[in-house]
Every structure is written in C-alpha cells, then in structure tokens.
Amino acid sequence: MxxxxxxxxxxxxxxxxxxxxxxxxxxxxxxxxxxxxxxxxxxxxxxxxxxxxxxxxxxxxxxxxxxxxxxxxxxxxxxxxxxxxxxxxxxxxxxxxxxxxxxxxxxxxxxxxxxxxxxxxxxxxxxxxxxxxxxxxxxxxxxxxxxxxxxxxxxxxxxxxxxxxxxxxxxxxxxxxxxxxxxxxxxxxxxxxxxxxxxxxxxxxHPPFQLRQIPQLIQQEKERARMALVFYRKHPTLRVRMIIQFTWLHLLLWQVLTLGGLLNARTMTPLLAALVRWERPGWALELLRLHLNRICVQTIFAEARQQRRQAPQPS
Missing domain, CATH: 3.90.550.10 (Spore Coat Polysaccharide Biosynthesis Protein SpsA; Chain A)
Incomplete structure (x- = not known):
C-alpha cells in the first residue's frame, strides 16, 4: 500500500x-x-x-x-x-x-x-x-x-x-x-x-467567530444552496432532498426555530457580540446557524422556482 x-x-x-x-x-x-x-x-x-x-x-x-x-x-x-x-x-x-x-x-x-x-x-x-x-x-x-x-x-x-x-x-x-x-x-x-x-x-x-464574518457566511450559504440544486438535479431522489433540506418540513422547521425570521443576523447582533466578548465565539456561531440554515433552505426553494420559470416550455 x-x-x-x-x-x-x-x-x-x-x-x-x-x-x-x-x-x-x-x-x-x-x-x-x-x-x-x-x-x-x-x-x-x-x-x-x-x-x-x-x-x-x-x-x-x-x-x-x-x-x-x-x-x-x-x-x-x-x-x-x-x-x-x-x-x-x-x-x-x-x-x-x-x-x-x-x-x-x-x-x-x-x-x-x-x-x-x-x-x-x-x-x-x-x-x-x-x-x-x-x-x-x-x-x-x-x-x-x-x-x-x-x-x-x-x-x-x-x-x-x-x-x-x-x-x-x-x-x-x-x-x-x-x-x-x-x-x-x-x-x-x-x-x-x-x-x-x-x-x-x-x-x-478555523478562526474564532467574529461579527465581521457574517456577510461572508451568508454568501457561503447562498452558494451552498445553489450547489445543493446541482446535487439534486443529478440525483432527484427523496434521500437527496432530505440531505440538502429541500423539503417543506425543513422550510417550516427553520421558520419556527427563527420565529418566522425574527431571529436573524441583525436582531441577534447584540447577543452575538456579547458572546464574543465573553470568549464564547463557538456559542455565537451555533446561534447564528439558525439564521444561516434558514437562508440556505429559503435560497434552495427560491432558486428552484427561478429555474422552473426559466426552463424551456414544451412546444
């Protein structure tokens, strides 16, 4: 070997x-x-x-x-x-x-x-x-x-x-x-x-979480959502839908966990900043993941709708 x-x-x-x-x-x-x-x-x-x-x-x-x-x-x-x-x-x-x-x-x-x-x-x-x-x-x-x-x-x-x-x-x-x-x-x-x-x-x-990383992390989740659809188009199965969270159950889950979007990067900033000050950046990142997962799942559904609209219509 x-x-x-x-x-x-x-x-x-x-x-x-x-x-x-x-x-x-x-x-x-x-x-x-x-x-x-x-x-x-x-x-x-x-x-x-x-x-x-x-x-x-x-x-x-x-x-x-x-x-x-x-x-x-x-x-x-x-x-x-x-x-x-x-x-x-x-x-x-x-x-x-x-x-x-x-x-x-x-x-x-x-x-x-x-x-x-x-x-x-x-x-x-x-x-x-x-x-x-x-x-x-x-x-x-x-x-x-x-x-x-x-x-x-x-x-x-x-x-x-x-x-x-x-x-x-x-x-x-x-x-x-x-x-x-x-x-x-x-x-x-x-x-x-x-x-x-x-x-x-x-x-x-990975470097300790800091607030200035939030825009990059949000952009990363949007990219992950677009690549998730590439994954699903290659393997259009329920198994893959569950893996990439492309189900209404996941959409509802992250809506509930973020209180319909009330928990987001802007509203959580004071708490995230406090956790960073208290030397708990890992906790701050895990809390932010609620918002990031919601962005990812919402983007998957939005991109899927956009792709359906742009698909050639049968003659």
Missing part, C-alpha cells in the same frame, strides 16, 4: 504550514503493509505566498500541483489523476493530523479488505473542530464534532481504482459545498461501505 494524500488549498498558508508539518511527521511503524506515502498539494490559484513557499520546501514527500482558481472539486481531481499511490487520502488544508493518522487509515482499510475480500469501502477518520491556532491538537472531542455525513473529504481514505470507477468529483460544483457528498452518493449506489476510523484524528482549524 502506498498513500497519496491529496490536499487542495486556496490562500491558507499559515495553517497549511501546520498541516504539512503534521503530514511530514507521520509514523508508519504500526502499519507494516504500507510502503510509503506522498503529499500532493494542489494550489487552486492562491494569491498569497503559498506557491513560493511550497516550491522552496524540502520535504521529500511533498509534490506541488497548480491550477487556475476553479474550486476544490477540480483540484482534488487533478491530485487524484497525478497521484502515484494506490490509496488516496483526502484532507483539507486546514486539518492538522496526529502522527499515527496514515497508519490508522491503513490498518482499518486492510482489516476490511481481508474480511470482505474486496476493496469496496472507504475509511472515515475523526474530525475535531478547533480555533486554537498555536496548539490545535489539544482540543477535546465535542458533541458538535460528530458528523453523520456518508462521504466528507475532510478526512477519508479510499482505493484509487474504486475512486476512478466512481467518476471522481463533478467540476460543476465550482462554488461552496456538496461536491464530496455528491460523489458519496455515487459510491453509495456502488455498495461502498463506510468504515469509521476514530484513531485517524484530524484537528480542523
């Missing part, structure tokens, strides 16, 4: 340095079936010093690929096509992993391959969210870190040939969200098993 760790990145140099340092320090001694690994960083048109710094890097595992800014789906596809390994690991460039990260993925994959006699699986490691830039790996596991997503590329490992068979990522997902879960839907239809691998821990760093 030889790993290719594919890491798309865009203007994240400070945390990318920590991500790559953690990958350079991997200990494979507890996974005797692993021959080695490479780290394929795909720069998605960064405008900071990412490319300059990586070109000067001395880590023998590191390879740099570049593309014009086209999104994570295109970047991951480029990384997979250039990969030398027979197993692909996807992580984000703001993930800092433990020393036994690759070894844990290897052991879990090999156990499943032996037990089932095929490679129809992928391993899904633990992702712990943190805002601690100096020491991200000290963050404890929290209830909010649990994820029920089937295929989220923040921390997964999968056989490369199986990935190629699935068709890779759809480049139409050029904005924020859903490109990994859409690929996951195709893997699910192929009967690919999810194997949880809690020992493969990655610490997902």
């Amino acid at each position: 030889f790993f290719s760790v594919v890491v798309p990145t865009y203007n994240r140099l400070p945390i990318l340095r920590q991500c790559l340092a953690a990958l350079a320090a991997q200990d494979l001694s507890t996974a005797p079936g692993v021959d080695g690994y490479e780290v394929v960083v795909v720069d998605d048109g960064s405008t900071d010093q990412t490319v300059t710094v990586l070109r000067q890097a001395t880590d023998p595992h590191l390879r740099l690929l570049q593309q014009n800014h086209g999104g994570a789906a295109m970047a991951r596809n480029l990384g997979v096509m250039a990969a030398r390994g027979n197993v692909i690991v996807f992580i984000d460039s703001d993930l800092v992993v433990v020393k036994g990260f690759l070894a844990a993925h290897a052991r879990a994959l090999q156990r499943h391959w032996r037990r089932h006699g095929n490679r129809l699986c992928f391993t899904y490691g633990a992702v712990i969210n943190t805002s601690n830039f100096a020491r991200p790996t000290t963050e404890p596991h929290k209830l909010t870190d649990l994820s029920w997503a089937y295929f989220a590329t923040g921390n997964v490992a999968i056989d490369r040939q199986l990935l190629l068979r699935s068709g890779l990522f759809d480049p139409r997902f050029c904005q924020y969200g859903w490109e990994d879960l859409e690929l996951g839907e195709r893997l699910w239809k192929l009967g690919v098993a999810l194997v949880r691998c809690p020992e493969a821990v990655g610490y997902h760093w």
Whole structure:
C-alpha cells in the first residue's frame, strides 16, 4: 500500500504550514503493509505566498500541483489523476493530523479488505473542530464534532481504482459545498461501505467567530444552496432532498426555530457580540446557524422556482 494524500488549498498558508508539518511527521511503524506515502498539494490559484513557499520546501514527500482558481472539486481531481499511490487520502488544508493518522487509515482499510475480500469501502477518520491556532491538537472531542455525513473529504481514505470507477468529483460544483457528498452518493449506489476510523484524528482549524464574518457566511450559504440544486438535479431522489433540506418540513422547521425570521443576523447582533466578548465565539456561531440554515433552505426553494420559470416550455 502506498498513500497519496491529496490536499487542495486556496490562500491558507499559515495553517497549511501546520498541516504539512503534521503530514511530514507521520509514523508508519504500526502499519507494516504500507510502503510509503506522498503529499500532493494542489494550489487552486492562491494569491498569497503559498506557491513560493511550497516550491522552496524540502520535504521529500511533498509534490506541488497548480491550477487556475476553479474550486476544490477540480483540484482534488487533478491530485487524484497525478497521484502515484494506490490509496488516496483526502484532507483539507486546514486539518492538522496526529502522527499515527496514515497508519490508522491503513490498518482499518486492510482489516476490511481481508474480511470482505474486496476493496469496496472507504475509511472515515475523526474530525475535531478547533480555533486554537498555536496548539490545535489539544482540543477535546465535542458533541458538535460528530458528523453523520456518508462521504466528507475532510478526512477519508479510499482505493484509487474504486475512486476512478466512481467518476471522481463533478467540476460543476465550482462554488461552496456538496461536491464530496455528491460523489458519496455515487459510491453509495456502488455498495461502498463506510468504515469509521476514530484513531485517524484530524484537528480542523478555523478562526474564532467574529461579527465581521457574517456577510461572508451568508454568501457561503447562498452558494451552498445553489450547489445543493446541482446535487439534486443529478440525483432527484427523496434521500437527496432530505440531505440538502429541500423539503417543506425543513422550510417550516427553520421558520419556527427563527420565529418566522425574527431571529436573524441583525436582531441577534447584540447577543452575538456579547458572546464574543465573553470568549464564547463557538456559542455565537451555533446561534447564528439558525439564521444561516434558514437562508440556505429559503435560497434552495427560491432558486428552484427561478429555474422552473426559466426552463424551456414544451412546444
């Protein structure tokens, strides 16, 4: 087994340095079936010093690929096509992993391959969210870190040939969200098993929430809504409608939870500001998510209506 760790990145140099340092320090001694690994960083048109710094890097595992800014789906596809390994690991460039990260993925994959006699699986490691830039790996596991997503590329490992068979990522997902879960839907239809691998821990760093991030977060939710419809048009099933929250039940849910929209970014600003002052930015962000989820679901319905109006009418 030889790993290719594919890491798309865009203007994240400070945390990318920590991500790559953690990958350079991997200990494979507890996974005797692993021959080695490479780290394929795909720069998605960064405008900071990412490319300059990586070109000067001395880590023998590191390879740099570049593309014009086209999104994570295109970047991951480029990384997979250039990969030398027979197993692909996807992580984000703001993930800092433990020393036994690759070894844990290897052991879990090999156990499943032996037990089932095929490679129809992928391993899904633990992702712990943190805002601690100096020491991200000290963050404890929290209830909010649990994820029920089937295929989220923040921390997964999968056989490369199986990935190629699935068709890779759809480049139409050029904005924020859903490109990994859409690929996951195709893997699910192929009967690919999810194997949880809690020992493969990655610490997902993000800056502490601040009020000035609200416009960006709102824009992100609108992009996520548009990409959700791309997902649904490819897989027009009730299962996908539930995943993307494209149901009247979800629309009603977020209306109720936001008191018909009375709880929004403007009306909650004093409370959000107080929580930030009290050093509870995580609480502030979770409260704001009520408003953000309402925006996302409303945008999905609005975009769907707009697309129906613009669709050619039968002659």
